[in-house]
Amino acid sequence: MTTHTLPGAPFVAYKHNELFIEGVGLSSLAQQHGTPLFVYSKASMLDALGAYQRGFLGRHAHIHYAMKANSSLGVLQVFAQAGCGFDIVSGGELARVLAAGGQASKVIFSGVGKTRTEMTYALQQYILCFNVESEAEIDVLNEVAASLGQRAPISVRVNPNVDAKTHPYISTGLKDNKFGIAHERALAVYQYAASLSSLDIVGIDCHIGSQITSIEPYLNSVDRVLDLVESIEKAGIPIHHLDFGGGLGINYNGDTPPAADQLWSRLFERLDARGYGQRDIRIEPGRSLVGNAGICITEVLYLKPSDNKNFCIVDAAMNDLPRPAMYQAFHQIIPLQQKQSASMTAYDVVGPICESGDWLGRDRDLSVQAGDHLAVLSAGAYCMAMSSNYNTRARAAEILIDGSQAHVIRSRETITEQIQSEHLI
Ligand code: LLP
Numbered sequence: 001m002t003t004h005t006l007p008g009a010p011f012v013a014y015k016h017n018e019l020f021i022e023g024v025g026l027s028s029l030a031q032q033h034g035t036p037l038f039v040y041s042k043a044s045m046l047d048a049l050g051a052y053q054r055g056f057l058g059r060h061a062h063i064h065y066a067m068k069a070n071s072s073l074g075v076l077q078v079f080a081q082a083g084c085g086f087d088i089v090s091g092g093e094l095a096r097v098l099a100a101g102g103q104a105s106k107v108i109f110s111g112v113g114k115t116r117t118e119m120t121y122a123l124q125q126y127i128l129c130f131n132v133e134s135e136a137e138i139d140v141l142n143e144v145a146a147s148l149g150q151r152a153p154i155s156v157r158v159n160p161n162v163d164a165k166t167h168p169y170i171s172t173g174l175k176d177n178k179f180g181i182a183h184e185r186a187l188a189v190y191q192y193a194a195s196l197s198s199l200d201i202v203g204i205d206c207h208i209g210s211q212i213t214s215i216e217p218y219l220n221s222v223d224r225v226l227d228l229v230e231s232i233e234k235a236g237i238p239i240h241h242l243d244f245g246g247g248l249g250i251n252y253n254g255d256t257p258p259a260a261d262q263l264w265s266r267l268f269e270r271l272d273a274r275g276y277g278q279r280d281i282r283i284e285p286g287r288s289l290v291g292n293a294g295i296c297i298t299e300v301l302y303l304k305p306s307d308n309k310n311f312c313i314v315d316a317a318m319n320d321l322p323r324p325a326m327y328q329a330f331h332q333i334i335p336l337q338q339k340q341s342a343s344m345t346a347y348d349v350v351g352p353i354c355e356s357g358d359w360l361g362r363d364r365d366l367s368v369q370a371g372d373h374l375a376v377l378s379a380g381a382y383c384m385a386m387s388s389n390y391n392t393r394a395r396a397a398e399i400l401i402d403g404s405q406a407h408v409i410r411s412r413e414t415i416t417e418q419i420q421s422e423h424l425i
Contacts, residue, residue: 006334008251009292009377011041017338019375021295023404027336030297030373034412036316036396037297038384040070043402044293045078045380048260052285055264061281064108066246067093069286069381070294074400074409076100079289085128087246087284091118094125104128108243108284110157110207112137112178119144123152131157131205131243133180138193145198154193155203155243158186160224164209164217164247180206183224190232201237203282204229207245210287213257215266218244222267226274243282250291252378253330260288287381294380296321296396297336298360300372301352310347312368317351318358319390321376321383325357332377333361335368342367349374353391384410389418 006012011022019026021041030037052063064085067076071093076086077100085106086097097107104125109118112133119141122130132138132154145152159180181189193199208221222244229239244267249257258266271277298316305311323329333349344365351358360376368374387395394417398410 006332006377007254009044009295010047011044011293012295012375012377014338017340019334019336019338021401024401024406026295026297026375027373029399029406030299030336033397033399033408035297035299035373036320038294038379038396038398038410039297039406040075040290040294040380040398040400040409042078042293042400045075045290046082048289048293049079049082049084051260052264052283052289055261055268056281059268059281060278061264061283062106064106064243064282064284065289066284066286067096068385070290070383070385071096072384072398072409073100074398074407075290076102078400087286091115091121094118094122094127098125108155108205108282110205110284114141116140116144119152120148123148123150127153129153129155129202129241129243131155132193133157135181135189135192138189138196138199142196142198151198151200153200153202155201155205155241156181156186156189156193157205157207158183158225158228160206160208160221162208162217162220162224164212165214166209166211166247166249183228186228187231187235190237191235194237201239203241203243203280204232204239205243205245205282207284208247210247211249211255212247213249213255215258215263218247218263218267219270222270226271226276229276241280241282242276243284246284246286246288248285248288250288250378250381252291253332257288260285289381291381292378294378294383296376296379296383298374298376300368300370300374302370303347303368310345312347312349312364312366314349314351314360314374316360316376316396317353317391317393318355318360319353319388319393320351320396321360321379322386322388323382324360325355326386331361331379333364333366333374334377335366336373336375339367353393389413392418394418 080102089111107127298314318325394413397412
């Protein structure tokens with residue numbers, strides 16, 4: 001059998017010219033479940049997780065999957081069963097963790113705008129830690145914990161002011177970003193937090209951005225954080241865990257991020273050199289665990305040639321795959337059935353939504369006709385999780401492949417579900 005694996009997506013491959021994920025052919029899946037359809041590979045998720053686990057051998061390091069990347073219950077279940085904790089940014093995400101069988105005791109709560117209701121819920125579930133991002137939040141959390149007769153475990157998210165060299169919308173560790181507490185002020189904030197009666201300081205946290213493709217920004221932030229740990233501990237405040245956030249990039253279009261084990265071997269060298277290699281380390285990866293484990297299958301509805309451009313109009317749109325519209329992001333688009341010696345035409349692949357920003361790929365060489373299926377690759381992260389009902393489009397269905405088994409982990413949304421919480425006046 002001729003098998004052709006795609007770069008960056010090791011469990012997505014052509015077999016006899018048909019695209020497969022693990023042991024399942026995608027054409028029949030599209031026929032059976034309709035499109036747009038997200039399909040994920042469980043083996044790919046576990047493979048990505050395995051790279052981190054290899055990098056953590058012999059260390060006290062823990063993975064908290066940043067579920068904002070893909071919070072579908074079936075995906076969370078894979079990571080919960082593999083022993084992961086979770087990084088959450090809302091009370092809703094905590095409810096999802098619990099619904100998927102995850103443990104609250106392995107949950108880290110990040111985000112700049114936690115509400116009192118969310119804090120209360122998280123305290124009642126006894127989560128591992130709140131990553132606090134401002135003095136105002138520290139005061140409110142202290143108050144909420146006191147009212148429950150509890151002490152809230154906290155890390156301060158520090159802003160190391162390092163450039164992650166990524167898209168400005170997903171860069172978070174620079175001074176002008178809304179995230180974290182400035183490096184220069186961190187010690188004073190730790191001293192203030194230590195003076196409050198309903199907080200327990202358990203760690204320190206940073207996260208500098210997303211889709212990071214080199215090691216240097218991480219080395220810089222490790223150094224900056226360790227400088228702080230030194231001064232905070234010197235001031236008599238012990239730091240139990242060190243959380244270095246997420247951010248490792250994936251291969252969308254020839255990108256060459258380091259493998260997770262390679263990255264962590266370099267970071268542990270630095271931690272060892274500074275005497276912190278046997279500390280409790282926490283990380284919050286999202287994209288690198290799920291991004292290349294998923295694709296979105298879409299059907300070609302119409303071909304529309306024009307003087308300057310040819311449009312390939314498909315049934316997936318910016319409500320399903322918002323990254324191109326939001327960040328001008330590149331996702332590979334390939335046919336489900338490879339055609340032999342077919343002639344190619346350059347198309348802009350666009351969705352049905354009434355906006356010119358509704359495009360999935362520009363100038364893509366394809367040999368297609370109406371009724372063909374295409375796969376949008378690297379769609380496991382920040383696609384379904386960021387999807388919307390714009391234009392009253394239903395959210396797509398999702399399938400998780402495990403070997404030769406295809407599990408429906410989300411049914412296609414119905415119009416009844418879409419309008420059920422609305423009321424006529
Ligand atoms: N921890 C915190 C505090 C975060 O804000 C994020 C992502 C992560 C962890 C996980 O980062 P990752 O490992 O996935 O890079 N929607 C954008 C990405 C937004 C990332 C937001 N924060 C995109 O589609 O590129």
